[in-house]
Amino acid sequence: MAEEESLELEENAAPKSKKKLIIFGAIGLIVVLIIAVALWFFLGSSEPVADATDGEVETEQTEPVNNREAFYVGMPRPFLFNLPGQGRSRLVEIKVQLMVRGSDDDVLIKKHIPLIEDALLTTFSSADVQKLSSLAGKDELRQLALLNVQNTLLPVTGRKVVEKVLFTGFVMQ
Known part of the structure; x- marks a missing residue:
């Protein structure tokens, strides 16, 4: 009788641990995706923005005001x-x-x-x-x-x- 109860407890414990494993895995995946999206957003490409009216590309002026050394x-x-x-x-x-x-x-x-x-x-x-x-x-x-x-x-x-x-x-x- 004691052996049957311990087998039942072990069988019931396995599905709960699998459920926890799946839940923690899903949460971890969501956290990794959020971090990846945030990094892509903040560190994404710094291409110039196209002007909708002209169709020309705007570029920043990188030439220094005073070009002497x-x-x-x-x-x-x-x-x-x-x-x-x-x-x-x-x-x-x-x-x-x-x-x-x-x-x-x-x-x-x-x-x-x-x-x-x-x-x-x-x-x-x-x-x-x-x-x-x-x-x-x-x-x-x-x-x-x-x-x-x-x-x-x-x-x-x-x-x-x-x-x-x-x-x-x-x-x-």
Whole structure:
């Protein structure tokens, strides 16, 4: 009698496990299909969109506005300064490089490094510790530094020589 009950239990357990296997397999297949469709949608072909009125294909303009070669001028020393914080002062070290266009601007920037260092140090030392803790605050500081460097060099060079200010190192303790 006990053997018959155990055989019945084993026979009844097999269909349930097959049902579970089929259900989990179907769910897994659906998940894989959803992921495949999402990847196809997001990473699909980036062909230009055809204009319905003209029948012509629109292409993006990939030609740079300023086609001269980019040069990167590193500041000779990192900027090291203290910023007062809510609980304590923070020591900040920023390594900076400037992007300019053309070899003539490269030479011009190297000639005026002390003036640029002064503008950058003035900008950095007026920053707020809480803003520098976020990515948006660092981006804002980078844009402010670019504007200050451009405004400082404008009377000396007669034009905006620096295209970008890049932080190649940023440490705050």
